[in-house]
Amino acid sequence: MTQEQITEKLQTIIAPYVEDKSALEGINGETNLLNDLDINSANLVDIIIDVEDAFDIEIDDDSAEKMLTVKDAVEVVMAKTA
Amino acid sequence: MGVVAPNAVGLADFEAALKEGKSGIQFIEELKNLKFSCQVGGIPPVTLEQKQQYFSELELKRLKANGVLYGCIAGMDAWKDAGLPFSDRKTDEADWDSGCIMGAGLASARAIRYAMYMIDELNTRRLGSTITQQTMSSGVSAYLGGMLGLGNQVTTNASACSTGTEAIIMGAERIRLGKAKRMLCGACDSTGAYVWAGFDAMRVMNRRSNDAPEKASRPMSETASGFVPGGGAGALLLEDLESALERNAPIYAEVLGGFTNSGGQRKSGTMTAPNTSGIERCIIGALHDAGIEASEVDAISGHLTSTMFDPGEVASWSKALQRRGSDFPYINALKSMIGHCLSAAGAIEAVAAVLQLKGNFLHPSLNCGDLHPEIAEIIDSQKIPQTFQKAELNIFAKSSFGFGDVNSCVIFRKY
Numbered sequence: 001m002t003q004e005q006i007t008e009k010l011q012t013i014i015a016p017y018v019e020d021k022s023a024l025e026g027i028n029g030e031t032n033l034l035n036d037l038d039i040n041s042a043n044l045v046d047i048i049i050d051v052e053d054a055f056d057i058e059i060d061d062d063s064a065e066k067m068l069t070v071k072d073a074v075e076v077v078m079a080k081t082a
Numbered sequence: 083m084g085v086v087a088p089n090a091v092g093l094a095d096f097e098a099a100l101k102e103g104k105s106g107i108q109f110i111e112e113l114k115n116l117k118f119s120c121q122v123g124g125i126p127p128v129t130l131e132q133k134q135q136y137f138s139e140l141e142l143k144r145l146k147a148n149g150v151l152y153g154c155i156a157g158m159d160a161w162k163d164a165g166l167p168f169s170d171r172k173t174d175e176a177d178w179d180s181g182c183i184m185g186a187g188l189a190s191a192r193a194i195r196y197a198m199y200m201i202d203e204l205n206t207r208r209l210g211s212t213i214t215q216q217t218m219s220s221g222v223s224a225y226l227g228g229m230l231g232l233g234n235q236v237t238t239n240a241s242a243c244s245t246g247t248e249a250i251i252m253g254a255e256r257i258r259l260g261k262a263k264r265m266l267c268g269a270c271d272s273t274g275a276y277v278w279a280g281f282d283a284m285r286v287m288n289r290r291s292n293d294a295p296e297k298a299s300r301p302m303s304e305t306a307s308g309f310v311p312g313g314g315a316g317a318l319l320l321e322d323l324e325s326a327l328e329r330n331a332p333i334y335a336e337v338l339g340g341f342t343n344s345g346g347q348r349k350s351g352t353m354t355a356p357n358t359s360g361i362e363r364c365i366i367g368a369l370h371d372a373g374i375e376a377s378e379v380d381a382i383s384g385h386l387t388s389t390m391f392d393p394g395e396v397a398s399w400s401k402a403l404q405r406r407g408s409d410f411p412y413i414n415a416l417k418s419m420i421g422h423c424l425s426a427a428g429a430i431e432a433v434a435a436v437l438q439l440k441g442n443f444l445h446p447s448l449n450c451g452d453l454h455p456e457i458a459e460i461i462d463s464q465k466i467p468q469t470f471q472k473a474e475l476n477i478f479a480k481s482s483f484g485f486g487d488v489n490s491c492v493i494f495r496k497y
Contacts, residue, residue, distance in 0.1 A: 016138075016140045017140060042212075043211055044211075045210065046144070046210050046211050049208050049210055052208070061207075
């Protein structure tokens with residue numbers, strides 16, 4: 001799976017967790033999940049579960065903690081699927 | 083008010099169901115497959131479209147606690163029905179004058195089951211973020227508090243099958259004390275095998291009517307042989323009269339007063355059976371608190387579960403009110419239509435009582451054509467409506483009793 005494909009899939013997973021849908025419009029690699037998309041921090045664990053299911057990978061807690069921006073998340077997924 | 087009952091979801095449909103004596107009791111395949119003795123019950127017919135009106139897709143994906151679901155729907159409906167505004171989570175201030183006492187017995191049996199299996203399969207890290215809020219006792223009030231932005235007391239009471247009625251009394255007391263202007267009060271309970279199994283094991287559910295579900299719940303009947311399980315939620319928005327008048331709120335009825343107590347599990351009272359002195363004192367206490375005479379009670383919504391205790395309850399009412407025969411108030415049992423909705427029972431039945439009070443009618447008490455002789459000895463059978471009846475009512479008394487020998491009785495007056 002290419003970086004673009006992963007990014008696209010991640011955005012689809014994240015979208016339901018974002019209340020203000022307009023925040024999704026300018027989304028890019030640097031977009032911070034908590035600060036820019038205003039995702040409830042408790043929901044991050046649910047996003048991790050959804051990502052695990054979607055890519056059939058396991059994301060350990062240390063990797064999960066690194067997933068602060070969209071780019072971070074893509075990197076974690078790429079490393080696990082490589 | 084708001085209601086999620088086995089025979090209807092939503093106030094308008096519920097009122098129609100009451101009038102036509104619609105049963106919500108069905109054969110339940112799951113109970114048969116799990117080898118329950120009682121294989122009938124009442125499950126509220128909540129559709130996916132209805133769920134989507136109250137919860138986002140994301141919330142629904144995680145929400146396994148159906149008691150929480152029922153409670154939130156009833157609570158949101160009651161709030162809306164009372165003409166109150168829905169505020170914005172980010173920009174609006176909390177409503178410091180409004181709180182909620184939304185009781186629960188076991189609001190989340192399925193969520194607990196799901197979590198237990200996940201844990202035992204070593205998947206704790208994949209439980210998700212909402213298991214705690216769904217399975218904590220106060221789950222339903224916590225959800226509602228956020229949905230409505232409540233800034234006063236937000237809590238969940240629990241007193242088994244007395245819970246719903248008790249919540250109304252507790253809310254009214256808080257308003258009386260001047261600590262809140264309005265309290266959303268009621269209760270919920272989840273449905274299904276995992277909530278009902280303990281009762282089936284106790285052999286207190288009706289196992290003789292699996293082939294005739296609508297006949298299974300028979301309060302006050304000679305052939306009553308155990309209760310029929312149900313679940314759902316009822317919610318009433320109680321408000322200080324001054325505040326309600328000020329904002330021109332629709333008013334259904336007045337909570338005149340109420341009383342809660344326990345029989346202490348002494349004398350005839352045990353963990354599972356009531357001390358009749360406790361019941362009588364509770365009824366008398368409610369009349370006293372409401373400031374009315376026993377002779378003023380027009381109708382009673384009994385606890386009446388379709389068990390061998392029904393005659394004892396009627397006897398206690400008769401003794402407490404000092405009324406019998408044709409002088410006895412009207413009495414009906416909603417459980418004949420919806421089964422015993424456990425912790426939610428008092429709340430759903432209170433909604434029904436208020437609708438009858440406001441609408442000047444009595445709903446039929448089903449399946450008691452063969453009235454229990456001990457009841458027939460105490461009261462005139464004309465006092466138990468078996469079909470829809472128009473009736474001028476001014477005061478309705480609603481009682482609930484629960485495991486732990488706990489009692490509650492609330493008095494409503496037409497406004």
